[in-house]
Amino acid sequence: MDIEEGETQKAFYSKGSAIMMVVFSGLAIGSDGYNAAVIGNVELLLAILYPDSLTSSIYTRLSNAFLIGMIVGMLGFGVVSDQLGRxxxxxxxxxxxxxxxxxxxxxxxxxxTGMFWMLIIARGIAGVGAGGEYPVAGAGAAESTDESAGMRKHRGFMFAMIADLSASLGYVFGGLVPLLLLLCVHQREDKYDIVWRLSFALGLIPPVSIFWFRYKMAVSTAYRKASMRKQKIPYLLAIKRYWRPLLGVSSTWFLYNWIAIPFGIFSGTITNRVNAGDSLITNLGWGVVINCFYIPGPFIGGYLSDKIGRRKTMALGFALQAVLGFVLGGAYGKVVNIFPLFVVMYGIFLTLGEVGPGSTVVLASSENFPTAIRGQMMGLCSAFSKAGAAIGTQVFTPITAHAGDQGAFLVGSGFAVLGALIAYFLIPDAERKLENEDEAWKAYLEQNGWAADWGDNETQDPKGAVIDQRVS
Incomplete structure (x- = not known):
């Protein structure tokens, strides 16, 4: 149903649907950030309430359940979003x-113990839903920002807000909510059960608030015209054509998550430096402060990605993070004794990670692939990143045991150098207009003798809420 000249009401709804799709995608990813972060703070309470039952094996399973669920969701819902629709x-x-x-x-x-096993299973289920948001929200938001030249022009900044700032705020609130709840119950240990359950329950607010819109959302122009809905995908041809961005984005996202591991290591160092370990409130408060250092990065990275491109922005962020990391690692013995200086330098180290890969990697994994396989390619890249987080956790522990905190900074900076090189040489500068790559993909398949029935002619848009125009 094309929008004809003079049909102002439909044009209004089309523009509104596109904008709301972008906004609610950000809320969805922010919700995932909250639900991923809150478990670390809840475990502090559970360790006090159930010291005998929360064994090291249960603790590990509880920590990993959400991560494993996310990997399953990323891979599974990448297929669902492409084959059955966003x-x-x-x-x-x-x-x-x-x-x-x-x-x-x-x-x-x-x-x-039975309660903990139920919690492990429940966290796994939540992880599947949260992981699925990356290919679903990422692909949907990319296609929505392609509806007009104005949104396309500022897609880098918009994606930094959607994918990076929202996730960072989710992590901040993942510490702030338990902190505020503890203050509300006056830190009474007999109220800890209420605090940890409410901390989980409040994570319902964003997904419940956006459910109706998602149920009534319209189909994007790109998916309407260029999807391969309910059809076999020529994966070998896809890999042959897109191996470079697939390898580049997967590797840089993997390294970004691996480098992010020092947050878990050095947050403990910072709190110990100020003798913060004697209070739950102080520990949670410092965790919130540390997470706040992530927030400036998306604003800088989003601006740069529109000005100099995704590839250069990612490489620049990695490179600057590496330089600062080598300075911190080389002068660690002296810098750590000047606590304010250490906090500021460490904070900038975190910010630079968000300026580069944090602000651009989700967008790069959306723009570099055609609509027909965008969800699956993005799901694969994001799943690979979570593997980096899991492996990095295991590897950094022995590094700090043998080389100390200084060694972790130096190793992390080495990975940042590798990330900068991969970003600069492997990630291409994708077309800003998604339709161009869709047409190139169609032509490529035709040249290789692959016929497809393009587009989604089945899904009906809700009355009045349509996105089937491209004004430029």
Missing amino acids: KTGAVATTVLLVLGIVLSTAAHGTDE
Whole structure:
């Protein structure tokens, strides 16, 4: 249903639908950030309430359940969003996330161990929903920002806000909410059960608030015209054509998550430097402060990605982070004794990670692939990144054991150098107009004898809420 000249009401709804798709994608990813971060703070309370039942094996499973669920969701919903549509994927991920949060909040068992196993399963379910948001929200937001030249021009900044700032704020609130709840109950230990359950429950607010819109969302122009809905995908041809961006984005996202591991290591160092370990409130407060250092990065990185391109911005952020990391690692013995200087330098180190890969990697994994396989390629790249986070956790622990905190900074900076090189030489400068790559993909398949029935002619848009125009 094309928008004809003079049909101002439909044009209004089309523009509004595109903008709301972008805004709510940001809320969805921010919600995932909150639900990923809150478990670390909840575990502090659980360790006090259930010191005997929260064994090291249960602790590890509880910490990893969400991460494993995310990897499953990223891979699975990449396929769902391409084959069954962005709306189907968006609704399903929201339902799974809400179900997982409800089960986490209500976790009980015949004994404490049974309760923890229910919590582990519930966190896994929530992780599947949260992981699915990356290919669903990322692909959907990219296609929505392609509806007009104005949105396309500022897509880099918009994606930095959607994917990076929202996730960073999610992590901030993941520490701030338990902190405020503890203050509300006057830090009474007999109220800790209420605090940890409410901390989970409040994670329901964003996904529940956007569910109706996602249920009523319109189909983007790109998906309407260029999807391969419910058709076999020529994966060998896809890899042959897109191996370079697939390798480049996957590797840089992997390294970005690996480098982010020092946050977990050095947050403890910072709090110990100010004798903060004697209070839950102080520990949570410093965690919030440290997470706030991530926030400036998306604003800088988003601006740069529109001005100099995604590839150069990512490489620049990695390179600057490496330089500062080598300075911190080389002069660690002296810098750590000047606590304010150490905090500022460490904060800038975190910010630079967001300026580069943090602000650009989700966008790069969206722009570099055609609509027909965008969700699956993005899901694969994001799943690879979570593998980097998991592997990095295991590797950095022995590094700090043998080389100390200084060694972790130096190793992390070495990975940043590698990230800068991969970003600069492997990630191409993608076309800003997604339709251009869609047409190139169609022509490529035709040249290789692959016929497809292009587009989505089945899904019906809700009355009045349409996105099937491209004004330029």
